[in-house]
Amino acid sequence: MTPDQSPLGKEVVYTEQYDPLLLFPIDRKTARDAIGIGARLPFFGTDIWNAYELSWLNRRGKPQIAVATFFVPAESPNIVESKSFKLYLGSFAQTAFDSIDDVRAAIKRDVSAICGVNVSVQLAAPGDFGKLQMEEFDGLSLDRLDLDTDVYSPDPSLLKATHDEAPVDETLFSNLLKSNCPVTGQPDWGSVQIRYYGGQIDHAGLLRYVISYRGHTGFHEQCVERIFMDIMRECQPERLAVYARYTRRGGLDINPFRTNFNLPMPDNARLARQ
Incomplete structure (x- = not known):
């Protein structure tokens, strides 16, 4: 259907x-x-x-x-x-x-x-x-970066990684994720956490990429899977996990988690905006 x-x-x-x-x-x-x-x-x-x-x-x-x-x-x-x-x-x-x-x-x-x-x-x-728990994502906030951007449709070319240096194990997050319902056009507000091991991903490019979903229409699960696939293709980390928590609408919140390596199940702690 x-x-x-x-x-x-x-x-x-x-x-x-x-x-x-x-x-x-x-x-x-x-x-x-x-x-x-x-x-x-x-x-x-x-x-x-x-x-x-x-x-x-x-x-x-x-x-x-x-x-x-x-x-x-x-x-x-x-x-x-x-x-x-x-x-x-x-x-x-x-x-x-x-x-x-x-x-x-x-x-x-x-x-x-x-x-x-x-x-x-x-x-x-x-x-x-x-x-019931409430906490915020751990990791380094991408939102600390002061940058310009004007891309509001998903653009994987914004993603870059350095492969001529030692790999890094990083956990990054942003509270600036926004996409739109594919039928009603209503905004879906969220936060996303990205954990990876591999060549250092450019933080500014990654934040611009997250922001680029601002005009995108897609269900929550589809957005997270697209983020996962784009990072894998453009940055080629050995290990990657993407976890998003969206604010509730109609009494429901949806929180997709995707990983290609063994991690504990997220603890489902609610973020402040949820």
């Missing part, structure tokens, strides 16, 4: 009765074909979704709330279109469930079916809210 067939950017009727048919899949293959990613993925990783607007009723009619986290493997054939996800989660609002475990089981079953792989689902009840 394609985004124009989804509820994204269209008037919809909001339902508060549980309805798994609201979920709308978008295949990853089309966007990956466009940037030269074949059937054998050059990375592995996950998309971490956090949902802050989940509520349902217990059997006595009392509203219950939770913060939901979803881990969608990068190898899944589909992603879930975000507005359909919001509508789906909203459909729990006036539906009674026996327990929070039953809610989690229903969500896991439905989202896994749409994505085509087993999706891990965690629900944090109010008693656990105080355990």
